[in-house]
Amino acid sequence: MNQEIEEVKVLIIGSGPAGYTAAIYAARAGLKPVLYTGGQPGGQLTITNDVENYPGYPDGVMGPQMMDDFRRQAERFETDVRYGMVTSVDFSQRPHKIVVDDQKVILADTVIISTGASAKWLGLESETRLNGKGVSACAVCDGFFFRGQDVAIVGAGDTACEEASYLSNICNKVYMLVRRDEMRASQIMQKRVMLNPKVEILWNTETVEILGEDEVKGVKIKNNQTGAISDLAVTGFFVAIGHEPNTSIFKDFLDMDESGYIKTIPGSTRTNVEGVFACGDAQDHIYRQAVTAAGTGCMAALDAERYLAELELV
Known part of the structure; x- marks a missing residue:
């Protein structure tokens, strides 16, 4: 059976605050990002009721509503938000190969990983x-x-x-x-x-x-x-018995710590593989807050944009 193949500049894997923020920045930069939501669209905040510590919501907000706001903002700038699960990756050569739902193949110039972590x-x-x-x-x-x-x-x-x-x-x-x-x-x-x-x-x-x-x-x-x-x-x-990062499908290619959190180069979201960036709870085992995840999502989009510019792909 022939697999469907698509080429994209920026592929975002995951749809929490980090992924959607990366999408907003990448889309506004004209990079036409494609975002796959994963198995839990919106991430951990979709099982959170009241969120009162995220700036800009003075009266608080329900977690699912907040993630819907993020998604709509990303889509406003023409992010292609898709429902699907990335089932395998191959970062051994460029463009990077990503398989969605064991069927569709994406060839991506850059990949932003925002798969988050799950509480134990x-x-x-x-x-x-x-x-x-x-x-x-x-x-x-x-x-x-x-x-x-x-x-x-x-x-x-x-x-x-x-x-x-x-x-x-x-x-x-x-x-x-x-x-x-x-x-x-x-x-x-x-x-x-x-x-x-x-x-x-x-x-x-x-x-x-x-x-x-x-x-x-x-x-x-x-x-x-x-x-x-x-x-x-x-x-x-x-x-409070720990969290498990949702990063197992990347273990053959990316450097991780002993718990499975993706290692990034200090001061950036770059991984050990060129063109692959990690943000949010997939690489942060210390803060694990929506606002810090969103911040690293912004960083990942800016890092990806600079990388593409260096390769003269934008």
Whole structure:
């Protein structure tokens, strides 16, 4: 069967704040970008309710509405937004070869990767059902909604400690649920939460279930040493057990860190492959905010435009 082949100047893979911002800049530069949304058009923000910390939305905005605004702005400048999943890539030669849905072949002069990262979850039914209704994977994003309340956070690494400390500045009480009798976090981060009077660490503690029908009412926990089961009365439940970048299809070509985040040349979005740029949470394991993702999306489009200009392709 003959595969359909199309040539493009700029191909954007992914459709969160980074991808759509890259599209806006590339389109306004006359580069006629093609953007494939991936399996979750709009990215993680489509499962986020209220977004109150993105500039320009003084009254806040629902995550799906915000991503729809981004998409419409990109399309206004004639970005070709397409629904489809990139299933394989070949960055070994130029133009770069990208296969969509195992069928269509794109030959791209430049590629902007904005595939994001996915939060790791515990796998509980109640966790899925109450996501956005008291369950969150981002304390910086959602902690404000629980000011003055009692909350729980599960995790034992530096991120969990950072988020527990952040929540302690907003919330009345923070229960930190740690599965073992020790943490993976650095000593300085462990000390910070252990000395924090508003953080109570529950060692050897597993989450059995999150309680509540339409909003979080508490969490059922189990002590791994004694087997005792008890309930904690909390109104917020934060999962901080890590994120997984959506970058596996690029591993044969791009340099990554041990967790799979794409390495970029400092001060740019350039990767180790010429003409391939990475932005957003696919390369950022530190900030992971919509506004920082959008910023790197802008950078990627500008980097791609300069690269094309150097090759005299624009």
